[in-house]
Amino acid sequence: MEVVEPVAAGWQLITAALVAIALLVLLITILKLHPFLALILGGLTVGVLAGENVNDVLASFTTGFGATAAGVGALIALGAMFAKLLADSGGADQIVDTIVGRASGRMLPWAMALVGALIGLPMFFEIGLVLLMPVIYLVARRARVSLITVGIPALAGLSAMHGFVPPHPGPVTAIDYLGADLGVTLGLGILVAVPTIIVAGPLFGALAGRWVVVEPPHTWEGDERDGARRPSFHVTLATVLLPVVLMLGKAVLDIVIDDPENTVQQVGDVIGNPFVALLIAVLVAMFTFGVGTGMDRSAISRTVADSLPPIAGILLIVAAGGGFKQVLVDTGIGTLLADWAKGANVSVLLLAWVLAVLIRLATGSATVATITASSLMIGLVEGMSTGETSLVVLAVGAGSVFFSHVNDAGFWLVKEYFGMSVGQTVKTWSLMESVLSVTGLVVVLILGIFV
Template sequence: MPLIITAVAVVLLIVLISVFRLNTFISLMLVSTGAALAFGIPMAKIATTLEAGIGSTLGHIALIFGLGAMLGRLVADAGGAQKIALSLIRIFGEKKIQWAVVVASFIVGIAMFFEVGLVLLLPIIFSIAREMKVNPLYLGIPMLSSLLATHCFLPPHPGPTVIAGEYGANLGTVLVYGIIVAVPTVVLAGPIFLAIAKRLVPSAFSKQGDIKALGEVKSFRDEEMPGFGISILTSMLPVILMIIATFAQTIKLATGMNESVILQFVEFCGQPSIAMLISIVIAMYTMGIRRGISAKDIMGSCASSIAAIGMMLLIIGGGGAFKQVLIAGGVGKYIGTFFANSSFSPILLAWTVAAILRIALGSATVAALSTAGLVVPVLGAYDVNLALVTLATGAGSTIASHVNDAGFWMVKEYFGLTLKETFATWTVLATLQSVLGLVFIMILAEFV
């Protein structure tokens, strides 16, 4: 019965979002309430269950998520992201332009959420494509692969950040392992897949696309942009701090090193929230004050970034409420009985559940959070690396982007593709990246 109720709840969620076009957050709250009643949760406890789910989810990631949005906006508004992209393209040269796009998109993607990075990089990609007389999709596939990988595997993006909190995984470890998994995945799903896609659907590479819907996008002259080195350092600083802290903790555990003041300070600076806070303060100087930008404009950039992610925070909170209802309804424990004496990998379980929910729901974030509600109770029975389960959930939640995913329509419209061409390029890319991610996670699991 718990599985039937869950299935009905998921179908109802799909209908409300896809058929009735109801807001995702409202849909999640309605379905969560209905599911709670169906599970037999006492009416007096339903509201507190929903609030607990929202609070526990947002309490862990709101600060990281908010500060991450501010950092990305500061770098973008100062021209730092444009400087990174154009400089790398000049360094790599025309013959290796795809690899330049991969690296630039990966760096920009770490600092910015998928949609923001896409909107920011598209004008640059289209401009370079015109100059080189190549199709925009020729550069677009490597760009999309990098942005999707950072969205899927690397904090401070919402998926890996939220799921790490739900599973109790160390965010620094998730970041290190995420980079190890993301790099080969991007190489295979980006430039190498591009060669296959050109043969698979050649008509897609004859379209010129249209980015007029983006409106007027600010373009910077070279003298208006910050330096290449400072732009990369500012964008990557949270990652650098978290990686340093993770390695310091690893060395401490391996050598039995005493907890010195220096080590405590390194670990303090590497805590995700503190790393983001330090990075924001430095970004205000490097991307703002140092370049003569007023405090009012700096704060304006920060405020606009928060306004842009307000609905996303509500959706994440709604996903947390649905997750909590699934846990309170005993669905996870019920699933756990199937795997109590099984050798089935929890990494594979997390990926499979997330993939099914992603295909059904469209939203990667909602799919990942719902997966947590089903998988968390099962994890206690296994000795498994929680960081790898986090990455597997993220990989599964990005599979097979199709008509119920906003990203699908963004790619279709911006690159001027037909539905068939979008399926053959973007949907295949997302699926390939998800499966390759799982493969590399399973390989990594043999060594850590």
């Protein structure tokens, strides 16, 4: 990565960055402007205040916009197609029913955490929550426990996957910006997610269930899908894990063989490429989740088509974030921050987490926090190993989920589904997100000792 020399004095660049971030916060939280438009205006503000020619700023922004849309957009689209096929086929229900059905009363929170993680692996948080709510209600009624006791572990599984594991938009975007290896980040992300989910899920859920007791409603009672049309549990699990195995396999081959001329490694590099791995997974899912459950070609086509409109906003936000990032890079703010961090001997992992936390608290958006924090970290990953760069991605991901509160749409989604007051939601969901974030950071710092 080429080091970009600052285009102005340090104080001017820092002022430009702070004003742009403050503008983002103002536009998104106070004026309720869509993040897509806010990121465009923020990017232009950085460049102009840094003293760049307006045409150069526009060129930087559009270059970053296009590069990000090309690099990340296809992955998000393929992930959405896969998730929609999983949901419409009943595969998600099959995972839930199989795991929860085999769990004893004491193990239910642990089973719900596992279900949340598996459903969260291919699905966006909001979609996973909607799918899981009927099950959370049913399990809480059967076990006669607070909705929080079984709901928090499921939410922890969903949120951890959203923050740490590709192909979710946040991790994929940070990987693209920082030049991290997706397979290595995926493997380390799972290592970080497992203990984090345990602490923030079943363990914290047991405490939160005592603090806040919410009786499960009778919504969706008796509303069950036709199990005869579902894919089997083993077929569903194998299909869900297929892209994960392909991407992890590429990372392992690159480490074990480490010879670009080796045929096996070349094949692994192709099928383990994130784009190809997800494409293969979608094509396989069209058979296992489509043809295998009795869908005809038109039904499969309709399911795939229906997956795309809901992610249009996410794609635009991520792409605009790429433009914002490129302006930051081209003004040399990243280089300036890198020099400061090295001179002050500040932990890069801790700095990445703190930046993401501050932007998350201010804007309420995990995606905006990831985009902005990873943009500022670009100059600091110079010379880092593959593993170290992946840990920076995960530190940003951990910070991006910290303390969801009233400026986050997810906060209100959880509040309404669980039927809680604002105070109860803070004591359960918001604190769970904070525990998840801090635990994730601790695990990342521990891994940083060995990587």
